[in-house]
Each structure stands twice: as C-alpha cells, then as structure tokens.
Amino acid sequence: MAEQHSERYVKVRLNSLYIKEPIPFDLYVLINNKQIHYLRAGDTLSKDKLQRFEDKAPDSFFVRLEDRPAFKKYVHEKLNSQQLNPIEKAVMLRESSLTLVEELFENPTIDEALKESKEMVEQFVDLMVTEPDAMADLVGLSSHDFYTYTHSLDVGIYSLGLANVMGYNRELLVEMGQGALFHDIGKRQVSVDIICKMGPLNDLEWAQMQRHPEYGLAILLEHDVSEGIKACCFEHHESMAGNGYPQQLQAKEIHPMAKIVALSDTFDALTTQRSYNKPMKPSAALEFMRTKLAGRFDTDLLRAMYEVLFRMEDQLKKSV
Numbered sequence: 001m002a003e004q005h006s007e008r009y010v011k012v013r014l015n016s017l018y019i020k021e022p023i024p025f026d027l028y029v030l031i032n033n034k035q036i037h038y039l040r041a042g043d044t045l046s047k048d049k050l051q052r053f054e055d056k057a058p059d060s061f062f063v064r065l066e067d068r069p070a071f072k073k074y075v076h077e078k079l080n081s082q083q084l085n086p087i088e089k090a091v092m093l094r095e096s097s098l099t100l101v102e103e104l105f106e107n108p109t110i111d112e113a114l115k116e117s118k119e120m121v122e123q124f125v126d127l128m129v130t131e132p133d134a135m136a137d138l139v140g141l142s143s144h145d146f147y148t149y150t151h152s153l154d155v156g157i158y159s160l161g162l163a164n165v166m167g168y169n170r171e172l173l174v175e176m177g178q179g180a181l182f183h184d185i186g187k188r189q190v191s192v193d194i195i196c197k198m199g200p201l202n203d204l205e206w207a208q209m210q211r212h213p214e215y216g217l218a219i220l221l222e223h224d225v226s227e228g229i230k231a232c233c234f235e236h237h238e239s240m241a242g243n244g245y246p247q248q249l250q251a252k253e254i255h256p257m258a259k260i261v262a263l264s265d266t267f268d269a270l271t272t273q274r275s276y277n278k279p280m281k282p283s284a285a286l287e288f289m290r291t292k293l294a295g296r297f298d299t300d301l302l303r304a305m306y307e308v309l310f311r312m313e314d315q316l317k318k319s320v
C-alpha cells in the first residue's frame with residue numbers, strides 16, 4: 001500500500017508551552033498551507049529562535065496527531081508540578097483548552113468532544129481546588145472576544161467559579177463545567193453568516209438564532225449526557241422572571257446549573273468586544289444586570305458573582 005502523506009496535525013498555542021525547558025515533541029508551523037518542521041523533540045524553544053521567525057514570533061504551532069497524547073501528558077504534568085506559578089498555570093490551561101474548544105465547535109464527533117471536555121474540565125476543577133489563586137487568574141484572563149469557542153470557554157470558567165462559591169462538589173463541578181462549555185453547541189446548526197454577522201440581526205435571523213437551545217438539546221439527546229448538561233443547553237436563555245425562551249419557564253422550574261450559565265453568559269456578552277458595542281467593565285456589567293436586567297437572574301448568584309470577580313480584582317492588584 002502506498003505511504004500515506006496526509007498526516008493530521010493539531011494546533012498548539014505558543015502560550016500553552018513552557019518555553020524555559022526542552023519541548024518533548026516535534027513542533028510544526030503552517031506556511032503557505034504546508035506544515036513545516038520547526039523544532040525537534042527535546043530542543044528548546046528559545047526566545048531567539050522565536051524572534052528569528054520572519055521578524056514575528058508565531059502564536060500557534062502544530063503537533064502531529066499522534067503526538068497529541070504526549071502534548072496532553074505534558075500539560076497535565078506542568079499543571080501538577082511546582083515549576084509554574086499560579087498565573088503560568090492559568091495561562092497554560094486556558095490556552096491549551098482554547099484549541100480543544102475550537103475543535104468541539106468545528107469538527108469532531110460529539111461523543112469524542114464530550115469525553116475530551118470531561119478531562120479538560122477535570123483539570124480546571126483540580127486547579128481551582130489546589131491553586132485558588134490560579135482560578136482567580138483564569139477569571140481575569142477572559143479574552144473578551146466574541147468567537148463562540150472563546151465565549152464558551154469563558155462561560156465555562158465563570159460558571160465553575162460561581163458553582164464553587166455555591167458549594168458544588170467535585171462531581172457537580174465537572175458536570176457544571178461541561179454543561180457550560182456545551183451551552184451554545186446548538187449554534188453549530190445556525191448559519192455561519194448569522195453567527196458572524198457584524199451588527200444587529202434582523203427578525204428572521206434573530207428567530208433562527210433563538211432556536212439554538214432547541215438545536216443543542218436535539219444534539220445532546222442523541223448522546224449519553226446528564227440532565228444538568230442538557231438543561232445548561234436548553235434553559236440558559238430562560239429568565240427568573242418567566243419571560244425567557246424557548247419555554248418561558250418559571251424561576252423554580254429552571255435547573256440550577258442553567259441559572260448559573262444564564263448569568264455567566266450574559267456577563268460574558270456584556271464584557272465582550274463586538275463591532276457594534278463597547279465592552280463594559282466587569283463591575284459595570286454586574287451593576288447593569290442587577291438594575292437594568294432586574295428580575296432576570298438569581299439574586300444569590302448575582303451576589304456570588306461579585307465574590308468571584310472581587311477575588312479576581314484582588315488578584316490583579318497583587319500582580320501589578
């Protein structure tokens with residue numbers, strides 16, 4: 001049989017590598033649609049080498065698909081080592097997760113995505129428990145951009161922070177994180193033109209967009225997922241005031257995890273840069289939700305969100 005040349009690669013972001021040490025797998029860069037070998041396993045990714053790269057250091061590399069387990073093991077070891085400080089761990093976890101979340105929305109089968117996301121959320125939960133400071137850093141690292149995958153990751157991080165303040169145990173935290181990551185999975189079924197439209201949607205587009213909880217539920221129903229995860233997807237646009245969508249549920253009918261996602265989701269939307277609105281500062285966004293959107297969110301959760309964010313601000317002050 002002829003040799004296969006169609007090797008598959010997975011993206012690895014620069015910030016998910018610890019460049020002070022040799023990298024234990026080969027790295028490639030994408031140039032003119034071709035994967036070019038960039039670093040041999042065991043070599044160090046020195047600042048010099050990065051700088052020499054066409055005057056501009058690449059922000060992403062690729063590893064061969066077969067090296068993916070080695071990359072995952074590498075991240076796992078770094079997160080559990082004493083070498084990295086909390087902020088370095090937070091950056092590494094966030095950056096390595098972003099590539100995964102990007103994939104969840106683009107290609108793989110949902111079963112694979114669910115399995116991968118569980119391992120990923122477990123890493124977040126472990127970090128949150130072992131390094132409370134790193135979790136605060138994670139909250140502070142939100143990229144505030146509007147792509148579905150960064151949005152999903154940020155909603156995941158806020159939701160874990162909230163659930164932690166609310167006293168969820170490890171098992172529930174993992175379920176919470178997965179539910180939050182998949183809350184907008186139904187957007188896979190909404191036309192890309194609508195998702196990426198710069199500016200307000202017209203009525204037809206809006207009607208289509210509002211169906212994403214339903215589309216998401218249909219996707220999840222084909223897989224073995226918990227009620228909590230399904231609820232995060234189907235109920236995250238419900239409102240405590242009973243006027244949300246798609247079911248206009250009453251407050252007590254909304255799943256507690258969906259209430260958490262609803263709050264995280266709106267908070268992320270308000271603090272995110274879009275072409276047609278300026279992002280709000282976290283404190284202004286919370287104030288807006290408390291007053292202008294009064295009645296929509298669980299008030300205990302709103303209070304808890306202050307706790308999640310104030311931790312973050314304390315942390316930022318410490319790092320300045």
Ligand SMILES: [Fe+2]
Pocket residue numbers: 183184212236237265
């Ligand atoms: Fe949504």
Ligand SMILES: [Fe+2]
Pocket residue numbers: 151155183184265
């Ligand atoms: Fe969302």
